[in-house]
Amino acid sequence: MVEKTMEQNKDERVRTEILQAAERVFQKWGLNKATMEDIASEAGKGKSTLYYYYESKDAIFDAVVRQEVDHLLSTARESALTGKTAKEKIKLYIVTLMMEMKHFLVLYAIVRREIRGDQKVIQKLRRIFQDKEEAFVKDILLEGIRSGEFSFINEGELALFTKTIIGIIHSLELHFGLESDDVDQIEIAARLISNGI
Amino acid sequence: MVEKTMEQNKDERVRTEILQAAERVFQKWGLNKATMEDIASEAGKGKSTLYYYYESKDAIFDAVVRQEVDHLLSTARESALTGKTAKEKIKLYIVTLMMEMKHFLVLYAIVRREIRGDQKVIQKLRRIFQDKEEAFVKDILLEGIRSGEFSFINEGELALFTKTIIGIIHSLELHFGLESDDVDQIEIAARLISNGI
DNA sequence: TTTCGACCATTTTCGTATTTTGGTCTAAAT
DNA sequence: ATTTAGACCAAAATACGAAAATGGTCGAAA
Numbered sequence: 001m002v003e004k005t006m007e008q009n010k011d012e013r014v015r016t017e018i019l020q021a022a023e024r025v026f027q028k029w030g031l032n033k034a035t036m037e038d039i040a041s042e043a044g045k046g047k048s049t050l051y052y053y054y055e056s057k058d059a060i061f062d063a064v065v066r067q068e069v070d071h072l073l074s075t076a077r078e079s080a081l082t083g084k085t086a087k088e089k090i091k092l093y094i095v096t097l098m099m100e101m102k103h104f105l106v107l108y109a110i111v112r113r114e115i116r117g118d119q120k121v122i123q124k125l126r127r128i129f130q131d132k133e134e135a136f137v138k139d140i141l142l143e144g145i146r147s148g149e150f151s152f153i154n155e156g157e158l159a160l161f162t163k164t165i166i167g168i169i170h171s172l173e174l175h176f177g178l179e180s181d182d183v184d185q186i187e188i189a190a191r192l193i194s195n196g197i
Numbered sequence: 198m199v200e201k202t203m204e205q206n207k208d209e210r211v212r213t214e215i216l217q218a219a220e221r222v223f224q225k226w227g228l229n230k231a232t233m234e235d236i237a238s239e240a241g242k243g244k245s246t247l248y249y250y251y252e253s254k255d256a257i258f259d260a261v262v263r264q265e266v267d268h269l270l271s272t273a274r275e276s277a278l279t280g281k282t283a284k285e286k287i288k289l290y291i292v293t294l295m296m297e298m299k300h301f302l303v304l305y306a307i308v309r310r311e312i313r314g315d316q317k318v319i320q321k322l323r324r325i326f327q328d329k330e331e332a333f334v335k336d337i338l339l340e341g342i343r344s345g346e347f348s349f350i351n352e353g354e355l356a357l358f359t360k361t362i363i364g365i366i367h368s369l370e371l372h373f374g375l376e377s378d379d380v381d382q383i384e385i386a387a388r389l390i391s392n393g394i
Numbered sequence: 395t396t397t398c399g400a401c402c403a404t405t406t407t408c409g410t411a412t413t414t415t416g417g418t419c420t421a422a423a424t
Numbered sequence: 425a426t427t428t429a430g431a432c433c434a435a436a437a438t439a440c441g442a443a444a445a446t447g448g449t450c451g452a453a454a
Contacts, residue, residue, distance in 0.1 A: 014396095035446060046398045048449080057447065090394050117316055126376075150394075164382040164389065167372055175368035179323075185361040192361065196393025197287050197347075211427095232415060243429040245418080254416060 015053050018043050022064050030110035031061065031121060062128075069128050072100045077136060086144030091194035093140070094169055098186045101177045116178055126170065133169070138162045168193065212250050215240050219261050227307035228258065228318060259325075266325050269297045274333060283341030288391035290337070291366055295383045298374045313375055323367065330366070335359045365390065 021043035025034045036057055040047040054060045079096035083089035105112045115121050141162055144150040153161050172193070176186050218240035222231045233254055237244040251257045276293035280286035302309045312318050338359055341347040350358050369390070373383050 036448085037446075047447090048399080049397055051448070052396065087394055117314075119314055160379075160381060161385065163379070164385045165394070167377055167382060168369065168386055168389065171368035171372035171376075172365065174371070175364055179368075180364055182357075182360070184357060185364060188358065188361045189365055192365065192393075193390065194394050196389075197284055197362065197391050207427095233417085234415075244416090245430080246428055248417065249427065 011053070018045070018050060018053055018060065019063055019067060022060050023067075026064060026111065027108055028110075030114045032114060032118070036060075065125065065128055068104065069125075069132060072097065072104060073129075073132055073136070075100050080136075080140070086140050086147065086149050087194050089140050090137075090165075091190050093137075094172065094193060095187060095190040097169070098173060098176050098190070099183075101173055102183070102186075105177055112178065122174075129170065130166070133166055134162060137166055137169075141165070208250070215242070215247060215250055215257065216260055216264060219257050220264075223261060223308065224305055225307075227311045229311060229315070233257075262322065262325055265301065266322075266329060269294065269301060270326075270329055270333070272297050277333075277337070283337050283344065283346050284391050286337050287334075287362070288387050290334075291369065291390060292384060292387040294366070295370060295373050295387070296380075298370055299380070299383075302374055309375065319371075326367065327363070330363055331359060334363055334366075338362070 018039070022034070022039045025038045025042050028034075029038065036047050036050060039060065040050055043050075050060065054063070076093050076097040080089045080093035083092045111121075115125070138158065141150065141153065141158060142155070145153055145155060145158070172189060176189065215236070219231070219236045222235045222239050225231075226235065233244055233247060236257065237247050240247070247257065251260070273290050273294040277286040277290035280289045308318075312322070335355065338347065338350065338355060339352070342350055342352060342355070369386060373386065
């Protein structure tokens with residue numbers, strides 16, 4: 001029993017080591033050019049050791065991306081929760097997310113270029129974001145509906161509204177993250193979205 | 198003198214013929230795989246005839262795209278002008294534009310796939326749209342400011358707001374035109390954008 | 395249980411031969 | 425004088441096979 005928890009701890013520790021190494025490699029080489037050998041040597045391990053802990057390159061890729069996305073989203077959520085009203089929460093969520101995204105893309109400049117050109121990568125990111133954002137946004141909306149703040153939405157339309165808002169947020173993320181370089185626009189965009197034009 | 202106007206008419210006529218042929222070729226083959234020879238034979242002319250009327254392939258490409266974009270935008274403008282308030286105009290503009298865009302992309306299915314992957318094409322479209330949309334949106338906003346409807350914008354901020362709104366519209370165009378397939382979301386998105394969340 | 399290096403099948407990369415394509419030019423037709 | 429066509433060219437795209445790189449496996453060793 002004692003032994004087992006020890007092993008789990010070590011297992012957990014090594015996994016983290018590998019992930020951190022992968023993170024560094026991705027920052028240097030981007031997602032596509034990073035090889036398993038790169039990650040292994042960065043982690044100071046042999047290549048097949050990685051396969052003892054992760055079943056494929058894709059699994060490592062996924063774990064790293066999920067970790068980064070988790071970080072972005074939890075920061076945005078924290079910020080969102082400081083808002084008084086549901087509307088304010090949405091606005092804070094959007095602004096913080098886009099700001100964090102911009103900051104993130106400075107570190108991952110090569111990845112940024114990859115994202116712009118590679119539909120595969122965009123698709124993957126979209127999928128990972130989708131799941132994780134949907135529940136949170138839906139909660140805020142539901143809160144707003146119940147408090148009477150969003151009287152124009154009934155609960156039956158909730159799913160559709162959630163999807164639409166997530167869609168809007170995603171398209172803004174892509175635009176302001178990848179295309180526009182004017183940071184002032186982010187604040188204005190979030191204001192426009194939450195207050196209307 | 199009489200001769201000269203005749204010639205101008207013919208010149209104009211042949212240019213239109215060429216453009217229409219090019220349009221058909223683009224629908225069949227997309228923007229990248231369409232060759233000058235394709236366009237020439239579709240128009241029933243020799244290749245160098247095209248060069249008598251247009252200075253390059255890019256010029257023809259540009260003329261066709263501008264024509265299509267003009268059509269999209271003028272439809273959206275017409276629709277926008279039926280709105281009573283400036284806010285309503287913006288909303289109608291967004292909805293109509295996205296609907297027309299969707300319709301357009303059905304005809305140009307291959308081009309749609311090209312747009313998704315090719316940053317070059319996106320960039321070109323963005324540039325062509327940019328110029329043409331900016332003036333119109335700015336006018337509506339200015340109208341709204343002067344009528345007191347957009348009291349939160351002062352005229353000094355107008356340029357920044359215009360850019361931001363155009364940015365939002367563009368990102369929505371890309372998202373709902375290329376990624377999302379749920380038409381219901383378009384109406385909702387436009388409502389959310391113009392009324393706020 | 396964990397790590398490693400050798401190994402393999404599949405991709406990716408790369409250099410090159412070949413074709414296609416945008417664009418020009420000259421001459422003919424109108 | 426204007427308009428069209430076809431031969432022609434340089435540059436770009438493509439096809440292709442050889443060589444290198446890469447993801448993933450396996451048995452042995454620590």
